[in-house]
Every structure is written in structure tokens, then in C-alpha cells.
Amino acid sequence: MYKIEKQNLTALFRKIAEGRDLYLPVESAGQVNFAAWDEEAKVSLDTTKTVKSPKDAFFPQSETLYTCKKEGKKLEVTQEALREKGFVVFGMKACDVRGVEVLDRVFLSEPVDSYYQARREHGVLVALACKEPEESCFCTAFGIDAANPVGADAEKPAGDHTMNQTGADVAVWDIADWLYWKPLTEKGEALTESVRGLLTEAGEEEVLAEQSRIRAVLKRLPYADLSLEGWGGDATKEKFDSPLWETLYRPCLGCGTCTFVCPTCQCYDIKDYRTKDGIQRYRCWDSCMYSDFTLMSAGNNRTTQLQRFRQRFMHKLVYYPANNDGLFSCTGCGRCVEKCPSSLNIVKVIKAFAKEGGARNE
């Protein structure tokens, strides 16, 4: 365990950014989102929830995959270069770290997504404990510990430092005037080494005390007792056929806010920009809430908002766990709770089903 005085954070960021890119919560035009650090950046580590999750760092909202250029009868196809420069995502929260684990299972399964994989290999995750969990948070429902943002790797056997770690590489705690720093993986050790001159050794006591303080807050959150009983990979038929969807979806505007602020939504569309002598093929986030989502020439995608709405929650709470050892594709970050224009969200859906099914959410 190390620590650094918070007044020296700019020096730390400057050091990290030497030869690497550094992404962290930055305020711009009144909103805090993950953005590249520079000397002018208004860094905001006090923000519990950035508007968007940091998933852009690995799975950007849009990226070019390749370009095709036509010259006479010759067609030239150039793949976009894969990420080679190292980067650090600083200040992810425990829920955001879980978000990356969810994405890993999608993009790093065969066939591996090479664009994503390159970013994962070159990215270092520095996760920050949540000093101030908010009333919209429910990460505890998914077994996430916001007081100890280490991710799933904490449970790996000692010495297992396989690539594409699913957890954080460094965990940090913001306590009074100090930032406590704990490397967790080889990548984390290497990053620590490169900024070692700015860090001093520290004991664990303050961090342990802070963790119990945070856990006490987590226990009193309004959603602390949210239960996922009845959800999971075996619930497909029962949940899909429920008449509840018919009322639940009705205030849904069909916008993509929930999808685009979500740390786990991973669907994308692939499209072409036509230029004068070729095309640029790119992919961009898509939303199952959109009417043209997965639209094929036969036009037989989901045709009603009810179906689209159901899909989003079925994917997170049933289909994804069915294919991923029971892991839910929701991290309880609560961004959708805060941002839905109609105040709908996954918590309301879970509670509505619990009331019907007799589980213990009230």
C-alpha cells in the first residue's frame, strides 16, 4: 500500500501521462465524463457517477474499422491500426470495473474482437473506491463492493496473472488529503513503479476504516435490499411471457439514453460513410430501443416498443446470465436510474416482477 498527497495529483497525472494516454473524469460544459487528461483538464474525482460510463475507453461509441479506396479498377482495403499506445483509465468505480468484465466476456470470446482486445491489452485500470455512494446506486445487488474496487481478479489464485484481467490493476481510495494506492496485478505493479517517486509507503489502517465507513453507507441505500431472486438464465419463458411488460414499457420514449450511459450495453451497428472514391466502414453503439435496431431487409426485427423494451431487460437479466455462468449484465451503477427521461429503469422492472412473483422486494 502506498499513498500520495492529493495536492500532488497533478504531478501524478503528468507522470502517468508521460508516454501514455490518461483518461479520467473531467468536467466540460458542466458535465463530468471520462476524457483525456491535459494540463487544462478540470479533473473531478469527487463525481460518483460520470454521465457516460468509461466503457468508451475500450469500446468507443464510434470507431472506424477499415477504409476502402477505389482507384480506377483497383480496390485498396486498409484496416484501421490497432491500439498500440498504452493508456490508463483512472477513477473507474467498482461497478465500472464489473462493466469491463461483462464486455470482456462478449468481445474476448471467440471470435475475438481484435480492436477491443488491443485496447484491453494496452489499458491499465485504476479503480477508485466510492467515497459517496448515491441513492440511485445498487451495485451491492450484484455482489460488487464499492469500498474495495478490485474486480473479479481478487478471487483468482495467487500468481495467476493471465492477460485480459477482468479486474482492476490498481485500486485507490480518496481519504481526506490523501489518495491511497494499491497495485493488484502485474500491470498495476508496472504502473506503480513508473510513478513510484511520487508515492510513499503507507499502512492499511486508514483504508480499512474507510472501507467500513463506505460499507455502512452502502447498507443504508434505498436499493440496498434489491433482490434478483427469480432472474437469471433459467427464467426465459416465464419472464418473456409475462403480461407485466404491457404496462411497464408504456412511458418508454424509445430513446437510447439508458443504453448509452450503461457500462455493459455492448450492441453496435456497422455502417459505411461514402466518400468520393471509397467508403469508410465504421461501427457505432446501437440501442435495442431504436426502431431500426437489427433491421434486416425482411424488416422482421422487433416491431413494437414493448418488444424492444422487454429485450433490454431480458438481455441484462436473463439471456446474458444464461450464456455467462449466471453473471448479470447489469452492475447497479444506477446511471439509467438517474438519466431516463421518463424515470423508468431496471430497478423498477425488477421490483415490478418481484411484486408479481412474490419475491422479497417491496
Next chain:
Amino acid sequence: MQELRKRAGELLADGTVARVLAWRAGDLPYNPEPAFFETEAELEHLVYDGFCGANLSKLMIEASKLEGKTLVCLKPCDTYSFNQLVKEHRVDREKAYIIGVGCRGKLDIEKIRRQGIRGIEAVEGAELDGPEELTIRTFSGEKKCAYRDAMLERCHVCKGKEHMAYDELLGESRDTKDAERFAEVEAIERMPAKERFAYFQKELSKCIRCNACRNACPACSCRKCVFDSTKFDSEQKANVDSFEEKMFHIIRAFHVAGRCTDCGECSRVCPQGIPLHLFNRKFIKDINTFYGEYQAGTGSDEKAPLTNYTLEDAEPSVVRERG
């Protein structure tokens, strides 16, 4: 609120309406959602307080297609949108029974959070006849916040307490206007072009292309939006460069010009806090200047300046002259 529940129950019971469109109590103090109620028993979950900002008039497009009348609760500003939708033949006036609900300004939870009030467990004083101050219970104790300081931007430039359409009225409204409607627009007009461009560039670069502004907008009622059509290159959700964001927002602003009632839903729902109403308000200001004072949605049958021709209309050259 009790009165509203009671009246809605009566109208449901005597068959005047088949359903009630209002707000259902949320599970946090500030997140009621728009909801349809079909039985009297369900009405116990109906809520109406400062957090019921959502403009329900657009939901009447779908409700108009249903059997029977729908009771819809509209705040004064919502009735402008309602009239506009009737005018555009998107909502059937005959299918609506409007209870014009009183309003004393609607609340923006972000404005409360920005005062450092976080970890919100309960909010007292948000009801229609509540006090001038909110009492907020948080994880770190009780906090106070003036109701006015937590109001949505649109309420500070309120169009007035009068409902432009209703079948009956319920509840007192209060004056909330304490700012000039076009002051923000004028401030932007005064900026040098470069500064103005930089301002919008910075704001719009936050856009995540979620379409919340479009989908919440009562004036955006096309059955198929050009941005959702696969037949054009305009279909895009790419957010690749800043030009795209501008294109989306500028096209949208042009498309609702003369029809936008300035209900403020676009800015209310934007997850990134982009002051989208500024575009529309600029158009409204220009329409007022070039074609005479006009407020969309005041009535449901008057001619709109951009779809009407008069000899007094401004010549296109005014734009060139203005620079």
C-alpha cells in the same frame, strides 16, 4: 393530489373516460413516471408534485388511437403542446378529457444536487400547495433548498398560469417567471461569431446521440424520423465527429421551427445537460421579429407564420442584411 385522484376516480367510474394519463409515484422521492391508470384502485399510486415535469401531451398520440376517452393531466405549458398536436392532426381533441392541473414550477433534481445536496432519501415540500422551501433528508442530515432555486430553466421564463385547453381545472398555479425569456438568446447573439461557434461546439460535443430530445419533443411527431430511416445517408447514430452532432440538432431545430411551443422538454431530458432550448428559442425570437408575435399552441386552429403567406412577411433578404 387527493382531489385529483378523487376526480379521476369519478370520471373513470361514470364512464366519461376509459383511462387516466398522469404520473405514478416512483421509488425515489423524485422519479415519478408517466403512467396510464385503468382502474380506480390503481389511482392510489397517482402522484402530482414538483417532480412531475414530464409533458404528457405527446403520449396522447398513442392514447388517441385507443378506444374511449383518455383523461390527461396537463400543466399550463403542456396545453400549448397539446393544442399544437391537435392542430397537426396528431391528437384527436375528442379523445381527450383534459384536467388542467395547477403548477408552481417543476423541479430539476440536478439543480438540487448541484447545491451539494447528495445522497437524497426524502424530499418534503414538493407538493403543489407546499411551502417556498424544500426540506431534503440526505445521508448526511437534513438540507434546505428554496423551491425556486431547484426549478427547471423553463419555469423561470414561464409562459403563464393559464391553460390553453382544458375540460376542467384543478389546483392553484403560482407565478414563477423571474427571468426574461429571450435574455439567454440575446446574450448569445451578442457574442462574436467565433465565440458563439465555440460555445455551441463545446455544448454539442457532449451529445451522445441518444435521441432523448427528439423522442420527448411533442413537435417531433413524425411517424418515421429521417434520422431513423435506412433509406438515406442521414440515418446515423455514429457520433463520429462534431459535424454530425450539429447536423442532427440543427436539422431538428429547423424542423420544429414555428411549431415548437418552447415547452423545454428537450433541455429537461438531455442526459448531458445541453441547453437545447436555445436553438428553438432563437427561432421563436426571429419569427416574432420577422412575422409578428406568435406563440405556437395558443390555439389549435390559427395559421402559423411559416405556413401562411401575408404581404407583410419578411423578405428572405433580411437574413443577408442581418449578416
